[in-house]
Amino acid sequence: MSVLVVGTVAFDSIETPFGSAERVLGGSAAYFALGASLFAPVRVVGVIGGDFPQEYIDLFTQRKIDIEGLQRDRGETFHWRGRYHEDINVRDTLELHLNVLAGFVPRLPERYRQSEYVFLGNIDPAMQAQVLDQIRAMKLVACDTMDHWIRESPEELRKVLKRVEMLVINDSEAKLLSGYSNIVQAARAILKMGPKVVLVKRGEYGVLQFSDGSIFATPAYPLEEVFDPTGAGDSFAGGFLGQLARSRDHSEGGLRRAIVYGSVVASFTVEDFGVKRLASVELAAVEERFQSFAKLTDFHS
């Protein structure tokens, strides 16, 4: 069962207290695709510039990620430069160059129009809507967003929210979107905007899942070494939707296990710079950490 993602494919330049990396592969669609491809076939919709190197293309194809929907436009690839603080949970954006992303109009290859699992990564909600318009068969659509779109494109975003089953969103952004400072109230308000499920990402503190009838709370996998948190949220979403596509289990328990799989994938992502660890991790290691995760949180035995 294929998972389609639309989002950014980018160059990231990253500084953390532990080192730095220049113009490495990044972007929401890249992290999502690498995470999801551990579990299921993935199709990418996005845009790159003439400067996007073959080695990153090869990385996608090695992981059997379908990049027919990754357009190459004239100009430079989207570039983000950020610096993490001593407290690795805090970061500043130093530079943001939209480049080819500025004029991007998503066009889905014919094959992509039958995609049952869809993730609308963090891009302009107008582009997210254009992708939805082109898909004919959808079983489950999840989307992400960020403070910029909540502030600058609230109406477009509200329209997208009415069309998706799930929203995957940061703690602080859920509060901004809803106007509530309490996360439970915030999530309940967002459930009224359209999504049937809201996943709140809390970084090193884990994830909360809200639906009409229930709440699921899970911590993050505690790590001794967090080198680079970039892409944690997108690879979480990739692991989550990838596992859902693999299991086709949309029950409450199935969603919860998919969240734990997503958390496990994210825990690998942050162990090295950029996509380095995520791109090399194998499913067996993910399954093993899933079992550790179960032990880590068990208080019944």
Added chain:
Amino acid sequence: MSVLVVGTVAFDSIETPFGSAERVLGGSAAYFALGASLFAPVRVVGVIGGDFPQEYIDLFTQRKIDIEGLQRDRGETFHWRGRYHEDINVRDTLELHLNVLAGFVPRLPERYRQSEYVFLGNIDPAMQAQVLDQIRAMKLVACDTMDHWIRESPEELRKVLKRVEMLVINDSEAKLLSGYSNIVQAARAILKMGPKVVLVKRGEYGVLQFSDGSIFATPAYPLEEVFDPTGAGDSFAGGFLGQLARSRDHSEGGLRRAIVYGSVVASFTVEDFGVKRLASVELAAVEERFQSFAKLTDFHS
């Protein structure tokens, strides 16, 4: 099996975004005792002034809390005034009057010297040591501390840490005590200072338990209404040690269940101002929420 606590018994004056309270019952020993007394008999060591009202004494005795060790000295009761921000996890101390606490020398009634479960609440580590000196039979000693003592009395604190089995500490204070900004590294460093178990309190994000061989991670119980976080950590410790004293189960599973009981007690504490909800909650409601907690975190069924 009795639980002995030494700590502050105080007047708290509290402002939160939802209201305010003047000179209400507070202090680490008060919150701990009310939490622990749901599960086991509790003995309090502390000091109050001539201004401490009979109604608060009555509250302790109604909950069968033994206050023979609560000395009444000349002067005024310890008084703390704080204000919580719109983000309820952030607070400022506006006033701090030690009053009778300044010259406090803990003296344990003879009966108290046989106390198998001991909690050294957040007071001067020199006073914590004086309490330990007077106890003859101990099965399990846990202690708490805060940034002030980590900075101002590091040597006294280090001596206490060598004498306790468990440290219950905030996230930020664990980092300050250890010098590590990663919480797993911080806890590992603290385990080398003496305690066999470190419990890291993360407020609304839950608790991490570290011991030599394992890590336990649990979220906090998600609440739609948090009126006043004061005393959450101390009532958590009370529920935790109270449950350990009730169950006498010091296995890894027993510790983990005690942590969940502590989290449940703290979730009641923050639902109203000061000790109001904590003082009225009954064990049946705690047991019920323990079951909800199990459902909230389960991803196996």
